[in-house]
Amino acid sequence: MKVEIYSDVVCPWCYIGKRRFEKALAAFPGAADVEVVYRPFQLNPAASTAGEPSAEVYERKFGRPAQSIFAPLTEAAAAEGITFRMDDAVATNTFTAHRLIHFAARHGQDRQSAVKEGLLAHYFTDGGHLGDHAALTGIAVAAGLDRAEVTAFLDSQDGVAEVRAELAEAAELGIGSVPTFVFDGHYAVQGAQSPELLLEVMTKIAAGTAAEPADA
Template identity: 50%
Template sequence: MKVEIYSDIACPWCYIGKRRFEQALDRFPGKDAVEVVYRPYQLVPEASEQATPHRAWLAERYGPQSVAMDARVTELGRAEGITYDFDTALHANTFLGHRLLHLAETEYGAAVQGELKERLLKAHFSDGVDIGDRTQLAAVAVAAGLDGDRVAAYLAGDEGTDEVRAQLAEAQALGISAVPTFVFEGRWAVQGGQEADTFLRVLQQVAEETGALVPVAVADDGEACADGACAV
């Protein structure tokens, strides 16, 4: 079974969804036959590579509700073993990170890509790393198992740019407008950071080739990072 997870590095619900899906996968009898691949999505494609404080950016974009938004995901993340530090988090364009994830998948495989995804999320949300900075990104990639010289050369050029842009366009063509979105076998989609039990039921249903998926929560009225998903 192949599961493609569309998500953004700067999406807090993508971090929660990743953890919950992994919990479900650990309980799934067919775990060893499941391939998990991360696909790119950008919530703010126009964001600058020059980092700005997360708190200031979110307040400018969403106003007073931004404080409650951060508080909610912080509490939910704690239950999943995630430490969100929004006071030190930096807002920056995520395209370079998605390029690195593409490199990891194509040259190292899905397992290394998954490790890099975890480290990028932690770097961004917990460690205050500037994910728009090539040097800091390279350090995260090396820690995930990628070769330092290869990463430096890759980020210095434009390798992977066309491929990532094509994947971003594909996400739009599929109608994906909020993340995380989990696509099973290219046929069935589940949106949002669902509970682990829900993901387990979906894995079982897809394995049985029923396609009878339960309705899933979506973002309300375009509100960002609500009800388990982050929307544009």
């Protein structure tokens, strides 16, 4: 079974959804045969690469105090064992971070998942800047990638065309919200659904009893 997860690294529900999916996968008897691939999606492709406090971005977008938005998100994250410090987060354009995730996939799904986790933690927990090449390199190295290779990659145009193509493909597929989980290129589940629901979907697909995609 192949699971493609469309998400952004500055999306709080994508981090929560990642953890819930991992719980579902751990409980799935056929987990060893599941291929997990993280696909790019940008909530704000026009975001500046300079970075600005995420609180300002949320207040500008929703027209209310950021804390009224952050509080329930922080609570939901804590229930999944994740620490959110969204007041410290630096909002920035995520294209380069997605390039790094793409690069990590060349070294296997475990490396890709580790880089994805590192990027999410850097933003939501550490208040880091996801456009900082030094920080991105450190995250990749911590995930087991070679420092020199990562540095050369980030300093090049490698992966730019590929990530742009994947972003365009997501748009063509009609993916407009994240996280979106696509199972075997056929069944789509949107949102940070519960581990129980995700496990049920995988179990039914494996057994050949899944509902048609419109009902998934």
